[in-house]
Amino acid sequence: xxxxxxxxxxxxxxxxxxxxxxxxxxxxxxxxxxxxxxxxxxxxxxxxxxxxxxxxxxxxxxxxxxxxxxxxxxxxxxxxxxxxxxxxxxxxxxxxxxxxxxxxxxxxxxxxxxxxxxxxxxxxxxxxxxxxxxxxxxxxxxxxxxxxxxxxxxxxxxxxxxxxxxxxxxxxxxxxxxxxxxxxxxxxxxxxxxxxxxxxxxxxxxxxxxxxxxxxxxxxxxxxxxxxxxxxxxxxxxxxxxxxxxxxxxxxxxxxxxxxxxxxxxxxxxxxxxxxxxxxxxxxxxxxxxxxxxxxxxxxxxxxxxxxxxxxxxxxxxxxxxxxxxxx
Amino acid sequence: xxxxxxxxxxxxxxxxxxxxxxxxxxxxxxxxxxxxxxxxxxxxxxxxxxxxxxxxxxxxxxxxxxxxxxxxxxxxxxxxxxxxxxxxxxxxxxxxxxxxxxxxxxxxxxxxxxxxxxxxxxxxxxxxxxxxxxxxxxxxxxxxxxxxxxxxxxxxxxxxxxxxxxxxxxxxxxxxxxxxxxxxxxxxxxxxxxxxxxxxxxxxxxxxxxxxxxxxxxxxxxxxxxxxxxxxxxxxxxxxxxxxxxxxxxxxxxxxxxxxxxxxxxxxxxxxxxxxx
Numbered sequence: 171x172x173x174x175x176x177x178x179x180x181x182x183x184x185x186x187x188x189x190x191x192x193x194x195x196x197x198x199x200x201x202x203x204x205x206x207x208x209x210x211x212x213x214x215x216x217x218x219x220x221x222x223x224x225x226x227x228x229x230x231x232x233x234x235x236x237x238x239x240x241x242x243x244x245x246x247x248x249x250x251x252x253x254x255x256x257x258x259x260x261x262x263x264x265x266x267x268x269x270x271x272x273x274x275x276x277x278x279x280x281x282x283x284x285x286x287x288x289x290x291x292x293x294x295x296x297x298x299x300x301x302x303x304x305x306x307x308x309x310x311x312x313x314x315x316x317x318x319x320x321x322x323x324x325x326x327x328x329x330x331x332x333x334x335x336x337x338x339x340x341x342x343x344x345x346x347x348x349x350x351x352x353x354x355x356x357x358x359x360x361x362x363x364x365x366x367x368x369x370x371x372x373x374x375x376x377x378x379x380x381x382x383x384x385x386x387x388x389x390x391x392x393x394x395x396x397x398x399x400x401x402x403x404x405x406x407x408x409x410x411x412x413x414x415x416x417x418x419x420x421x422x423x424x425x426x427x428x429x430x431x432x433x434x435x436x437x438x439x440x441x442x443x444x445x446x447x448x449x450x451x452x453x454x455x456x457x458x459x460x461x462x463x464x465x466x467x468x469x470x471x472x473x474x475x476x477x478x479x480x481x482x483x484x485x486x487x488x489x490x491x492x493x494x495x496x497x498x
Numbered sequence: 499x500x501x502x503x504x505x506x507x508x509x510x511x512x513x514x515x516x517x518x519x520x521x522x523x524x525x526x527x528x529x530x531x532x533x534x535x536x537x538x539x540x541x542x543x544x545x546x547x548x549x550x551x552x553x554x555x556x557x558x559x560x561x562x563x564x565x566x567x568x569x570x571x572x573x574x575x576x577x578x579x580x581x582x583x584x585x586x587x588x589x590x591x592x593x594x595x596x597x598x599x600x601x602x603x604x605x606x607x608x609x610x611x612x613x614x615x616x617x618x619x620x621x622x623x624x625x626x627x628x629x630x631x632x633x634x635x636x637x638x639x640x641x642x643x644x645x646x647x648x649x650x651x652x653x654x655x656x657x658x659x660x661x662x663x664x665x666x667x668x669x670x671x672x673x674x675x676x677x678x679x680x681x682x683x684x685x686x687x688x689x690x691x692x693x694x695x696x697x698x699x700x701x702x703x704x705x706x707x708x709x710x711x712x713x714x715x716x717x718x719x720x721x722x723x724x725x726x727x728x729x730x731x732x733x734x735x736x737x738x739x740x741x742x743x744x745x746x747x748x749x750x751x752x753x754x755x756x757x758x759x760x761x762x763x764x765x766x767x768x769x770x771x772x773x774x775x
Contacts, residue, residue, distance in 0.1 A: 194614045206630045319754035321706055321725075323713045324746030327732055331739050436621025440710055444732070454622065458629055458714060470626050473619045481617070 181486055188478050193247075195474045199467055200246045204239070206463050255468040260460040265468035268453065273472075275345055276449030278361075279442070280434055282369045287376035288427050292420070294377070295384020300411060302389070310381060317378040322437050326371040326444035333367060340367050343446035364447075372441045376430060383426055387419040394418075421488075428484030432477040505766035512762020518755035522748075526572035533566035537722040548740050556740040558731055564741055567727045568748050574723040575752065578635065579705040582642035586704075587697045589643065590650025591686075597651070598658025599681055609655070612648045620645035624707055628716045635718050638711060642704045653696055657689035691767035698763055702756040709749050724749050 237245075249255070255265035298310040317325075334342040345364050346352065352360045391397070392415055400410045435451075442451030450469055457465040507513060539562070548556040555564040597608040624641040631637035661667060662685065670680045711717060712725030724745040731741030 190610070191614050191617055194610075195618060198614075198618075202626060202630055315757065316750070316754060319702065319706075319757055320750050321709050321713075321728075321746060321753075323710060323725075324728060324742070324749065327728065327735060327742045328746070331735060331743075335736055432617065432619040433621070435619040436624075439622060439625065440713070443714065454625065455714060458625065458716070461629075463630070466626055466629060470619075470622050473622055474617065477617050477619055 177489070180489060184482055184485055188482055192475060192478055195478075196247060196250050196471065197243065199250075199471050200243050203246075203463065203467055250471070255471065256464040258457075258462055258465040258468075260457075260462045260465070265465050268465065269450065269468050269472050272448060272450050272453045274449075275447060276435075276438055276442070276451060278365065279368055279372065279438055279447060279449060280431075282365060283373045283376070283434065283438075284427060286369055287373035288380055288423065290373075291377045291380025292384050292423060294381040295388060295423075296416065298381065298385045299388035299392070307385075311385075314378040314381045317374045318382075320374070322371060322375060323440045323444050325374055326367070326441055329367050329371055330444070340364075345448050368441050368445045368447050371444070372434070372437050375437065376434070379430070380423055380426065384419065384423050387422050388415060391415045391419045425484065425488065428481055428488075431480045432473075435473040435476065502766055506762050509762040509765050511758050512765070515755040515758025515762065518751055519759060522572050522752050522755070523576065525569050526576055529566075529569035529573060533563065533569050535566070537566045537570040538562065547738075548744075555744045556738065558727070558734070558738065558741045564727065564744055567722050568724065568745055570722040571724040571727060571745065572748070572752075574718075574721050575705050575708060575749070578638055578642070578708045579701040579756075581635075582639045582646065582704040582708075583697055583700045585639060585643035586646040586700060587650050587693060590647035591654045591693065593647065594651035594654030594656075595658050595681055595686070598655035599662055599677070599685070601659070601662075605655070608651070612651050615645070615648045618645075621707065621710065624711060625714065625716065628711055633711075633716045633718055635721065638708060638716070638718065641711070642707050645707070646700055646703065649700070650693070650696060653692055654689065657692065658685055661685045661688055695760060695764045695767060699757065699760040702753045702760070705749065705753055705756070 298307045439451035443455035454469045597605040627641035709725035712723045713729040717726045727745040728742045
């Protein structure tokens with residue numbers, strides 16, 4: 171009972187620690203918005219073609235843009251915490267709606283990428299570590315080294331050339347074949363078919379990372395005392411590797427998967443714009459072209475919050491998985 | 499120095515990496531000799547395949563020479579990679595050094611700031627910074643430096659913390675040396691090797707970020723770069739695969755080579771680590 175209370179307290183403490191970071195990110199966001207040349211009124215005036223200075227001043231008063239910076243910051247904070255991220259003049263929609271609309275495809279891409287990258291990365295790292303210094307290890311290490319140095323957008327384009335244009339196995343872009351009006355299972359299969367190339371592209375870099383990490387982690391664990399004990403007990407090498415070492419070697423890989431979410435979002439901007447995947451990254455790319463800063467800042471804010479949330483969840487899961495972690 | 503080279507040479511792939519980097523530097527330095535014209539200039543028939551029309555690596559949809567673009571782009575990539583890393587290492591070292599040396603509330607404050615920067619998705623942040631500052635060499639360098647300094651700060655802080663209580667530092671305090679002199683003259687030289695290793699690997703990341711930015715259309719519009727070439731070639735991917743392919747190979751080789759050199763430096767500067775393996 172006492173233990174459960176301790177855990178709860180730990181979760182609460184982590185939540186409280188995350189708050190200042192969230193607040194700081196929102197404030198940074200606000201100042202970035204102010205660093206940009208021109209405000210929302212300039213954009214509106216530009217859209218309208220022309221506007222008199224009096225009308226623009228009136229609009230500024232209406233939006234509170236004539237108030238001191240600190241007051242504006244207060245208003246901005248209030249807006250953000252009621253999930254009002256401003257208005258996208260290009261899409262003629264509130265930013266929050268746009269962003270939520272595009273969130274699901276990105277989530278789909280990210281989850282499938284993490285599953286693929288962590289799964290295959292663990293497998294390859296395991297294969298490399300169990301066949302240390304054999305051709306298998308060398309081959310896997312070279313693969314990891316090369317993928318680690320390859321720009322994501324280039325891999326994506328090469329995938330399109332080979333598997334979509336020349337072999338015709340996968341579609342070149344998009345999330346589903348809209349003209350086909352698939353429903354039910356057909357639609358799921360169609361989306362999965364479109365998902366293959368973007369997922370492989372986005373996961374390659376992280377795959378390399380997890381492979382190297384898993385290999386190093388396995389080798390580190392193999393030198394521990396408990397392995398010697400297990401060997402002295404007369405267990406087979408196979409059992410020691412796959413039951414004892416593997417379990418402990420997995421922990422750092424799991425942590426890393428959480429830490430990498432921020433980088434994954436950056437990667438998805440590139441991959442989504444290569445494959446025209448209709449998620450947040452693609453939206454960011456469109457916003458860049460339309461010079462729609464409000465929208466870009468909204469996406470940035472949401473992705474930063476997502477990272478904070480994922481880190482929090484990973485920390486909490488981690489503390490549940492590994493009782494050695496200090497919770498007091 | 500000779501001793502360093504002897505240690506470095508033991509890592510064969512690091513020597514290969516060094517050779518590739520030397521070749522890329524040579525290419526950047528001689529770009530204006532082999533391709534004296536502006537790489538943005540139309541040089542001949544558009545979409546010529548490699549080898550045809552006197553184009554070694556083909557031409558793009560506007561008839562620009564891909565080989566010329568790669569040669570001139572090498573300069574951009576190396577320049578931005580080096581500059582951004584230098585700014586990031588400088589700033590990160592100051593932040594980390596102050597936090598590690600003084601500890602207490604300074605450490606707390608600076609580490610919270612570092613933490614916040616590490617939480618922010620770095621590539622998205624870089625995109626945002628360049629978009630707000632308008633694309634140019636300076637804004638790209640600043641954006642890359644802003645997203646890369648926290649790693650250096652953490653590293654330097656750790657080193658400073660472990661060195662600040664050592665006898666030689668205490669001796670400096672006793673003879674009345676100023677804090678600045680102790681930090682710059684005594685502690686910093688003792689943690690140079692991990693900084694050099696991290697810095698060399700950061701050049702590779704910086705080049706990758708730069709290519710991603712210019713691929714998305716956020717490169718300096720007046721300067722040829724590898725990412726720009728690939729971005730410009732993606733619309734003709736179906737008919738002219740070479741426009742995207744060769745600049746990508748250039749990025750891949752350069753980044754791979756820098757990573758190999760970084761590992762080689764690590765082995766040579768921390769020989770004990772290597773023997774332990």
